[in-house]
Amino acid sequence: MSDRPPPHGAGLHAWPVDGLGEVRRGTVLVDLLDGVDLHDGDVVCVTSKVVAKAEGRQRRQDREEAVTQETVRVVARRGPTRIVENRLGLVMAAAGVDASNTEAGTVVLLPEDPDGSARRLREDLAERHGRNVAVLVTDTAGRAWRTGQTDLAVGVAGMEPLEPMDGEVDAYGNRLVVTAPAVADELAGLAELVTGKLGGRPVSVVRGLAPRVLPAGEHGPGAAVLQRPRSQDMFALGAREAVVAAVRGRDLDCFGAPASAEEVAAALTSCGLDAATDGPAVRVRLGAGTRDQVVALERARLVCLAHGWGPFSDTGPATPALGDAVFFSPGDP
Template sequence: MTGPPDGAGLRAWPVEGLGEVRRGTALVDLLDGVDLHDGDVVCVTSKVVAKAEGRQRHQDREEAITQETVRVVARRGAARIVENRLGLVMAAAGVDASNTEVGTVVLLPEDPDASARRLREDVRARHGLDVAVVVTDTAGRAWRTGQTDLAIGVAGIEPLDVLDGQVDGYGNPLVVTAPAVADELASLAELVTGKLGGRPVSVVRGLAARVLPAGDHGPGAAVLLRPRRQNMFALGAREAVVAAVRGRDADCFGAPAPAEEVVDALRSCGLDAVVDGPGVRLRLDTGRPGVRDQVVALERARLVCHAHGWGPFSDTGPAAPTSGDAVFLSPGDS
């Protein structure tokens, strides 16, 4: 087996010898003396960007997390997974109390994509080079232990490599295939910089074919954010139950489910339901003398239907909802 041809593959290395970055530091200064080529990708941690932009605060961390939070996704004890003002879902809203002076916290940059574009333009103006820039941050993964770095700001490279519609070597069409190139670059950068070495900037070489022409910054990292209605994990397990009970946060449950799926869910809860035209009919046992069981069944059905994007029910019986079947409709049919 032979090795790769000369120049093939990727090379990544950290920028050594950088001092403390403070408010007002020009990030392009950090690249003076660095061996940069056209087509390189410069990766810089969000913390360094934030410090340069004055996002360091003398503030209680929990207070800062609350201020940066738009929506709580999940809470376990003191730990909070939230959606922050940038639309990112992460622990503690991205507020960090590490690698900063005791008693201070660092918030995420105001606009990481704009920060990436600005650094890219500064490199072009000072060095005459066309590089891409990725602003990185650390986040956990919903299904796995540990953290990796991901891209929260991107300029000069397409964050996604959308391959839908192409075919593999066996002739199979690719569907929902879009490697997150920017996130992969961020993780590579973290491997070479580490967390404790004081090396927040790195360079990746070997992707020149992906770097966009000068002046074309691409769509930015914003395209990596999954819309809430497409997110199958927009709420934690406990929080989803509470949202259904409250009858709120319906957008976190996604688009309305098909009627057959709603019926399956209702039946799994011991409820007698059938598809009825455009709706779902909950068949109540009107022969029972009491109404308590009917009320419980209706409330249980309401919670299940709300979580599937359906409701409210309309009474088809002669009197109160407990005296006849209930029909649930999706928003498009109500």
């Protein structure tokens, strides 16, 4: 096995570990690093696939069946493509189930506990090699806003995955508010660049980030902190799925925190409804005609539901009833 260390000097250096054989159930992951000259402060990146194979997560199973079993919630579906939330809380295509680089007729699931896998490998490397390194378990995923895929960290041990910079001031005196580089994901993308998808090199080493590596025995919060809470996710449902959720009155946490009265009133008005703020509530005038009132009430209910509002506030009727107007307030219906 060959190890290609970086040249001397400052900077960030990444290189793949060559000469690794096929990883199977029971493979001891620390053995894969036996020929590598690790330094304190290095970051070892291992693909989730080899971790999963070593942990026995390879299955002889239909891929679509495996995706269904690993799915907790469907975020969006277009034809055969499913973007789902899986058992780990990760949102990705096909629940992270992979049918590439594995024997025909088999699939590989994600590790059951990627953060735990990263911690164990870090501890094993410290015990065998006496080196304090960080470990990332990486996987490939798409992005909601962009075409293509990049690798991200699904397991992290020995470093902080995020670098919160809120409150810091830039060179122009501007105070940063929501800046928090996802350092672990950036490193995962770098690791993928040097290993490639088809080179059969699932392990890489990054050198030059020693200040970010935590002291021995401190693993950090893990990759779980990189997962955006559902209530804060503006893309928690696909466009079609959001309509269905509003009609069904399900998955309400996907719509996030209640919007302001002004925002709700504006949304209702844009849908052709006679709406206005009324103190802390929003009033919708239903107009004349029973049928028109029923249609207007249902449209208003769906729009308000998607904004975290429901009928009826203390300023309006206590029970759903047709009349001159209906009132909505923040909270579940």
